[in-house]
Amino acid sequence: xxxxxxxxxxxxxxxxxxxxxxxxxxxxxxxxxxxxxxxxxxxxxxxxxxxxxxxxxxxxxxxxxxxxxxxxxxxxxxxxxxxxxxxxxxxxxxxxxxxxxxxxxxxxxxxxxxxxxxxxxxxxxxxxxxxxxxxxxxxxxxxxxxxxxxxxxx
Amino acid sequence: xxxxxxxxxxxxxxxxxxxxxxxxxxxxxxxxxxxxxxxxxxxxxxxxxxxxxxxxxxxxxxxxxxxxxxxxxxxxxxxxxxxxxxxxxxxxxxxxxxxxxxxxxxxxxxxxxxxxxxxxxxxxxxxxxxxxxxxxxxxxxxxxxxxxxxxxxx
Numbered sequence: 280x281x282x283x284x285x286x287x288x289x290x291x292x293x294x295x296x297x298x299x300x301x302x303x304x305x306x307x308x309x310x311x312x313x314x315x316x317x318x319x320x321x322x323x324x325x326x327x328x329x330x331x332x333x334x335x336x337x338x339x340x341x342x343x344x345x346x347x348x349x350x351x352x353x354x355x356x357x358x359x360x361x362x363x364x365x366x367x368x369x370x371x372x373x374x375x376x377x378x379x380x381x382x383x384x385x386x387x388x389x390x391x392x393x394x395x396x397x398x399x400x401x402x403x404x405x406x407x408x409x410x411x412x413x414x415x416x417x418x419x420x421x422x423x424x425x426x427x428x429x430x431x432x433x
Numbered sequence: 434x435x436x437x438x439x440x441x442x443x444x445x446x447x448x449x450x451x452x453x454x455x456x457x458x459x460x461x462x463x464x465x466x467x468x469x470x471x472x473x474x475x476x477x478x479x480x481x482x483x484x485x486x487x488x489x490x491x492x493x494x495x496x497x498x499x500x501x502x503x504x505x506x507x508x509x510x511x512x513x514x515x516x517x518x519x520x521x522x523x524x525x526x527x528x529x530x531x532x533x534x535x536x537x538x539x540x541x542x543x544x545x546x547x548x549x550x551x552x553x554x555x556x557x558x559x560x561x562x563x564x565x566x567x568x569x570x571x572x573x574x575x576x577x578x579x580x581x582x583x584x585x586x587x
Contacts, residue, residue: 336571346571362561368568391553399545399553402560407516409563414522416570417490417500 285326285355287404295397302386306379314371314379315357321365323381327354330377334369348374360384361405439480439509441558449551456540460533468525468533469511475519477535481508484531488523502528514538515559 288296305328308314314325314332325332327349334346334356346369349356359367365384391398442450459482462468468479468486479486481503488500488510500523503510513521519538545552 359564362557362564368564368571395550395553399549399556402553402556403516406556406560406563409560409567410513410516410522413563413566413570416567417522 284352286408287355287358287401289404290400291397295394295400298390298394298397299382302390303380303382306381308373308377308379310373310376312373314373315367316370317367319367321357321359321367322384324355324357324360324384325371325382326380327351327356328378328380330379331374332356332371332377332379333374334371336369358405361387361401438506440562441509441512441555443558444554445551449548449554452544452548452551453536456544457534457536460535462527462531462533464527464530466527468527469521470524471521473521475511475513475521476538478509478511478514478538479525479536480534481505481510482532482534484533485528486510486525486531486533487528488525490523512559515541515555 288299291299303326306325308330315321315323317336329351332349332354334349335343336346337343356371357367359365360382361384387398442453445453457480460479462484469475469477471490483505486503486508488503489497490500491497510525511521513519514536515538541552
């Protein structure tokens with residue numbers, strides 16, 4: 280059950296998890312198919328139940344930069360559907376035949392009227408994850424910087 | 434009035450802005466003083482009313498990496514107080530004599546019981562800002578990559 284292991288749904292109650300499950304639907308996607316492309320309007324986000332989705336950014340028609348491979352355990356793609364301006368910043372393609380749980384942005388917006396606390400918890404979890412990613416990026420910068428200093432000093 | 438220009442408080446109603454103002458207090462800090470240090474527990478976040486605060490990361494006692502200079506117009510420092518694990522990831526020091534509006538994390542947590550919608554809007558604004566920063570970082574990566582490819586190709 281992917282709900283309980285996804286960072287986005289931490290600290291939600293069992294009824295809240297059930298309510299979320301009720302607005303999701305299953306979707307299959309074959310290896311090599313595109314789930315979404317960068318700059319498209321972000322209408323959905325996806326939990327990966329089975330398989331693998333690769334996130335990448337396209338430099339030009341010949342060059343792709345891989346960003347990450349998202350797998351079932353904590354697998355979530357399409358978080359741009361959760362925050363304005365609701366536009367995917369990466370492209371997503373199935374690296375294997377995969378089964379996804381799809382959530383529509385409009386359903387989540389309806390849920391916000393019904394249970395604002397639920398959406399508040401989700402947004403806090405998302406902010407936490409994003410802040411952690413920024414910290415990792417800065418940590419990498421720091422390591423590169425230290426290596427640079429050492430290579431100049433020694 | 435810094436409330437209305439800060440990204441964190443966008444989309445809040447006038448009564449919600451007034452409620453937030455009621456839990457803030459003013460604090461003055463002199464040029465060169467530290468506001469907080471990285472890895473400290475994040476108990477407060479700050480709006481810059483007047484002056485400038487520099488965010489930086491410390492590599493060792495001799496080396497500091499500047500991250501950004503935060504100024505009154507959209508100025509906010511200490512967002513780690515808003516998200517678990519509530520730990521500052523950067524250090525903050527006054528670049529000029531400054532006047533700040535201080536918010537305590539505990540007061541915001543109390544507000545969450547009183548008006549969950551208010552905190553939900555703040556967390557959505559924060560997630561939006563963090564996602565935008567991650568996009569900028571990726572955009573830079575893309576530009577560096579393209580320059581690298583060009584330097585190899587031509």
